[in-house]
Amino acid sequence: MEEKVRESNFIHNIIDKDLENQKYGDKVYTRFPPEPNGYLHIGHAKSICLNFSTAAKYGGKCNLRYDDTNPVKEDVEYIDSIEADVRWLGFTWDERLWASNYFDTMYEAAVELIKQGKAYICDLTAEEIKEYRGTLTEPGKESPYRNRSIEENLAMFEDMKAGKYADGEKVLRAKIDMASPNINMRDPIIYRVAHATHHNTGDKWCIYPMYDFAHPIEDAIEGITHSICTLEFEDHRPLYDWVLENVGWWPAPPQQIEFARLNLTNTVMSKRYLKALVEDGVVDGWDDPRMPTIAGIRRRGYTPEAVRDFCERIGVAKANSTVDIGLLEHCVREDLKEKVESRNVVVNPIKVVITNYPEGQIEMLPTENNGNNEELGSREIPFGREIYVDGDDFMEEPVKKYFRLFPGNEVRLKAAYFITCNEVIKNEDGSIKELHCTYDPETKSGSGFTGRKVKGTIHFVEATTAVPIKIRQFDYLMVDGGEDGKMVANPDSLHEIDAFAEPLVADAKVGERFQFFRHGYYTPDSKLYSEDNKVFNEIVNLKSSWKPEK
Numbered sequence: 108m109e110e111k112v113r114e115s116n117f118i119h120n121i122i123d124k125d126l127e128n129q130k131y132g133d134k135v136y137t138r139f140p141p142e143p144n145g146y147l148h149i150g151h152a153k154s155i156c157l158n159f160s161t162a163a164k165y166g167g168k169c170n171l172r173y174d175d176t177n178p179v180k181e182d183v184e185y186i187d188s189i190e191a192d193v194r195w196l197g198f199t200w201d202e203r204l205w206a207s208n209y210f211d212t213m214y215e216a217a218v219e220l221i222k223q224g225k226a227y228i229c230d231l232t233a234e235e236i237k238e239y240r241g242t243l244t245e246p247g248k249e250s251p252y253r254n255r256s257i258e259e260n261l262a263m264f265e266d267m268k269a270g271k272y273a274d275g276e277k278v279l280r281a282k283i284d285m286a287s288p289n290i291n292m293r294d295p296i297i298y299r300v301a302h303a304t305h306h307n308t309g310d311k312w313c314i315y316p317m318y319d320f321a322h323p324i325e326d327a328i329e330g331i332t333h334s335i336c337t338l339e340f341e342d343h344r345p346l347y348d349w350v351l352e353n354v355g356w357w358p359a360p361p362q363q364i365e366f367a368r369l370n371l372t373n374t375v376m377s378k379r380y381l382k383a384l385v386e387d388g389v390v391d392g393w394d395d396p397r398m399p400t401i402a403g404i405r406r407r408g409y410t411p412e413a414v415r416d417f418c419e420r421i422g423v424a425k426a427n428s429t430v431d432i433g434l435l436e437h438c439v440r441e442d443l444k445e446k447v448e449s450r451n452v453v454v455n456p457i458k459v460v461i462t463n464y465p466e467g468q469i470e471m472l473p474t475e476n477n478g479n480n481e482e483l484g485s486r487e488i489p490f491g492r493e494i495y496v497d498g499d500d501f502m503e504e505p506v507k508k509y510f511r512l513f514p515g516n517e518v519r520l521k522a523a524y525f526i527t528c529n530e531v532i533k534n535e536d537g538s539i540k541e542l543h544c545t546y547d548p549e550t551k552s553g554s555g556f557t558g559r560k561v562k563g564t565i566h567f568v569e570a571t572t573a574v575p576i577k578i579r580q581f582d583y584l585m586v587d588g589g590e591d592g593k594m595v596a597n598p599d600s601l602h603e604i605d606a607f608a609e610p611l612v613a614d615a616k617v618g619e620r621f622q623f624f625r626h627g628y629y630t631p632d633s634k635l636y637s638e639d640n641k642v643f644n645e646i647v648n649l650k651s652s653w654k655p656e657k
């Protein structure tokens with residue numbers, strides 16, 4: 108399938124200008140910088156699509172860089188998942204890099220600032236630093252340690268590195284402006300002591316750079332030209348620029364550009380919250396099909412094409428907003444509509460006996476695989492004296508405008524014959540045991556029969572060859588109704604239903620997708636599906652609640 112021509116956005120407009128002015132020559136270099144502390148989610152997908160497709164649009168490069176300057180325990184599990192997710196989305200990084208590989212340069216950069224009198228060691232406690240920082244309306248107060256000599260600062264920084272101080276005892280701060288209206292510029296901490304083993308550098312360091320100091324240096328070292336991040340970093344941009352300008356080692360320093368993060372209705376995207384859902388057993392893992400993680404979306408059966416299409420459609424804006432999750436579902440439907448074959452599956456089955464059909468006879472009837480795409484060809488489905496129809500396709504006492512099966516009514520069985528319901532046979536408890544119908548051999552599908560028309564068409568599964576399967580339907584994991592407009596976990600978001608499928612469904616393999624005719628799109632669950640336990644996940648139903656804006 109051909110991808111649409113990428114539309115421009117405000118970031119591309121900036122890049123166009125930079126290319127015109129040869130700010131970075133002809134270079135466009137971006138990066139996706141995840142912290143390896145959780146699984147990626149649909150919000151990250153937006154950032155991935157933006158960074159990788161921007162590089163691709165301009166013939167540039169995009170790195171995958173792990174932002175691992177924080178020596179908290181990172182997990183190989185997360186690293187593996189991040190790489191699998193980026194690849195699944197269809198992107199390949201130019202280089203895979205670790206921010207922690209730049210610790211030496213970052214240390215040197217800090218020494219450089221000290222030598223220029225632009226950084227100092229501060230002994231204030233974390234609480235005091237907070238107190239001294241001031242507020243949005245009041246300027247901060249200068250630290251009593253602000254005017255230490257360069258020599259003393261250099262010696263102390265070396266002692267910090269040598270492990271002479273405990274966590275929190277001393278920090279290195281940039282000497283900027285305690286009266287700045289931007290609180291981020293009020294002598295921000297750039298290095299702290301943390302006696303922790305780092306997954307990559309082990310025990311080499313007991314001081315670690317802060318994000319706002321490390322990130323611009325990481326970008327500069329890699330020759331990134333456009334450092335794209337989310338809006339909450341907008342107020343940090345002056346510090347980003349300050350670091351690069353004052354360290355001064357890079358003639359064409361990268362520029363930070365912020366865009367609005369993706370928010371979705373019925374969706375929480377904080378890694379911390381998602382982790383809690385996993386740990387509390389609310390879901391069966393990071394890849395639960397109800398999770399907004401890329402792993403969950405993949406297991407659910409969404410396609411990378413649909414996710415990329417979604418990221419393209421929502422565009423890139425400078426103002427925060429919340430996107431209707433219906434749009435994502437719409438993109439999935441659009442992508443699958445012409446791609447997948449259909450199969451007959453009935454739920455809440457009702458048995459139908461065709462009383463005038465020869466006993467023991469089974470005939471194979473051709474039926475199209477996809478009504479929207481002839482190229483997908485046709486298959487044969489069995490038909491016989493006993494079939495199942497969907498519980499929803501029969502009403503003993505029909506409501507108005509009900510054109511499906513009811514006593515006395517005739518309907519078309521898709522790809523088979525017209526049948527008329529003559530009798531409802533009940534169990535002792537009053538429930539329906541089976542329906543007795545007759546068929547009209549003249550009405551065989553494809554025979555060109557034009558004798559009379561019927562209003563309803565339903566589908567069926569032949570009874571003796573029916574394959575029992577389970578289908579899992581999902582409601583949103585998160586619903587409105589919490590305090591302060593917050594969402595809460597939906598206690599009833601998973602429904603497993605028994606169903607009967609046509610015989611071909613027995614051959615379904617993990618990774619395949621189908622339309623279960625008139626029900627929705629389904630895929631075998633990659634974790635639960637087996638020969639004896641044919642569990643299918645609902646990818647998306649057929650009905651769209653989402654309407655394009657007029």
Ligand code: ATP
Pocket residue numbers: 139140141142143149150151153154335336337367368369370376377378379
């Ligand atoms: P979370 O808040 O969920 O833990 P994070 O921002 O801490 O996410 P990172 O691993 O630091 O996660 O994110 C990597 C990149 O993905 C960053 O550039 C970040 O801005 C971007 N990103 C994260 N969440 C979203 C989102 N909802 N929409 C767009 N981009 C996002």
Ligand code: MG
Pocket residue numbers: 142
């Ligand atoms: Mg982050």
